[in-house]
Amino acid sequence: MPSRSHRAQVLARVAAAILGGYAFAWGIVATGASLMVAAGMDFHDAEFLGSMIGVLAFLGVFLWAIAARRLRWVWLVTVVGGGALAATGSFVQSLLV
Amino acid sequence: MPDPASHGSLLSLALVASVAGMGWLALSMQVHAQQAWNHIPSPSVLKGLRWLGSAALVTAFALCLGADHATMAVLVWFMALAGAALTIAFTLSWRPQWLRVLAPWVRRR
């Protein structure tokens, strides 16, 4: 039977993969879409392309979160990185509107 | 876009080419050649089968392009390949000797 610490480890990995992955993906879409709009792309095109890159980024981070040796790197990249990317998106938006 | 009759013929030929192509590719692999003929043909025969198989799959794609708009032809081709691969896999599981008809020049022992 898996020990309590093993179960906690598994839970932490799954959380990092799903929640951390989603946060990172959101940030990718925010930065990607806003930069593409800034570069002159139509909003809906940028939204679609940004989403596609975001989904593939989510996939990559998801796999990494399960395989990574140290989970803290995953949390760092996804939460801090995702946050920074999201903030960038809002910043680019503020320059355009 | 061609009329329905030639559309149907082009696609039927594409399906035949896909199945034949997958069959030749399978036969070019030692394990499946063994299943079909009870012996493994020479490496040059196997290489020939592999070329034949690839050529057939490319032909299938050309036929798909002849039948439909390019965006659809690509999808039809990929899915036809999937169906063809399944057909050959199940033939190998149940009646591998049926694949001999694809390469009648290979002597059986």
Place this chain on the structure above:
Amino acid sequence: MFQSFRQAMAWLHTWFGLVLGFVLMAAFFFGALSVFDREIDRWAIPSTRIEPQPMPSFEKVLRPAFERMQPTQQAIDAMKPRVNGAMPERFDTVVNWSAYTTHRDPVLALFAGYQVPNAKDPEEAIWADTTIDPRDGTPLPNDRLKIGSGFFYPMHYSLTLDWKNLGIFIVGLSALVMLAALVSGVVMHRKIFREFFTFRPGKARLRSVLDLHNLTGVVALPFHFFFALTGLLIFAATYYFPLGHTQLHQLHDLYAEVEARETGLPHQRAGVPAGLANVDAMVADAQRRWKANDKAGDVGFLVLQHVGDANGYVSVYRAGTDRIALVGDGIHYKASTGELIREDPAATPVGRMAEFLTGLHLQHFRHWLLRWLYVLGGLAGAVCIATGFVFFVEKRKRQHAQMGSQGARIVDALAVTTVTGMVLATLGILAANRLLPEDLPARGDWERYAFWGTWALAFIHAGLRSAPVARGLANPAWREQCWAIAVLAVSVVVLNWATTGDHLLRTLARGYWPVAGVDLFILAGGVIAILAAVRLRRRAQQAGQGRAASHEVARA
């Protein structure tokens, strides 16, 4: 946590595949059925068993039908909490009228949106819909459940779990996990090219099940990957990454304004009443323009915006029957005069890619071979997931039996429920569709209860019969449910004959493929179920003899 990348991928594939596999089964199976959703609708609603029709004349057929429409009492009641004050008797300010058709629709669905006076949100609209016979505008029963497009189709993307769109999010997560399962599967599968054609049914159960799992996963790998990806992209902007309505809504609104100015299509009403010029003339003009651009085609989508207002406009879109894109090449006319406002320019490269990816999934094109190949792909995906479950149980049931664990038993019971149980539920709703009285109020609701009820019964049966799994043996429920599928499949086809007179000889002779196709598909399923049941019985007998022999040896 893991020694190697491959080990980590194996863990991911096994456990995420197991948990979300149950949802993915539904997505793949009902997705496969949705390829022929409109044909299933024909089967389920016999009064619509007519030939597909092109978009009819607006002046002769559509306008009188639109003018008769009003929201249902149910819709009005649902709107009350979003309104300050009383609800009007009639809704007369039309936001838009629209009609959508494909080459597979015999009947036409019409939609009308109306402004809501005193609404809390000024952009609020209340909707009405109706279904008409396009040949003469006769309204058709609107309260019949469209089992294909109205039940199986939403099942595949949302499990019909509409509370706060929870189902859409669950299926979305499963789609992402599907992508991860495909990648991890490839990483785990060392001999992916060598074993491309390998299926050895004669070998030990674990090996042959794994062979089939690998085969169905790999040969249709591009299909599985792209359908999961495009499915996610279709809902991305609205549900999964709704940045346009949240974090980036300022950018979205800015571009909506810019677009409205550039296209000349007014976003709001002017408040000045105006008449409606001849819409048929506008449609004819649109078709002429498409032909001139080497794109002759049928009308797929007709929209009248701000009806009765000076800002009103009519948009005519081409049906994407011969290419992947859904509808496109929109041409817009000023409603009051019929003069051309704008011809939509060719899509941007990103726009074309978006059209291709979404169109590939939503399939409004005319291509019967590709449709059937899509069904094959969907069923291959379902077999891949089902064999995954069987492999999981087979691999662990002996050691679980020794340890006294119920794990394998529970997974096996759930697997039976999700594989044979799901097929039984599908047949159950079709049977109920034929058996329930025609004029039963809320007939659609009863049909849905029949679906969930049958599935629940299958679950209970699977659970009750699963005790042998805890002893390392097979669950007889697999075989028993296969027999049930065979019996139910034949019954459903017979019921179609008995209640509508449309038996196979008649539908095949007439060439009425929607109904013949559904009947044949059901019968084919029944045949496969019989073959499976016979094979499983033979295996059970052999296992029984094997055990008896070993008991003899043990006793001797």
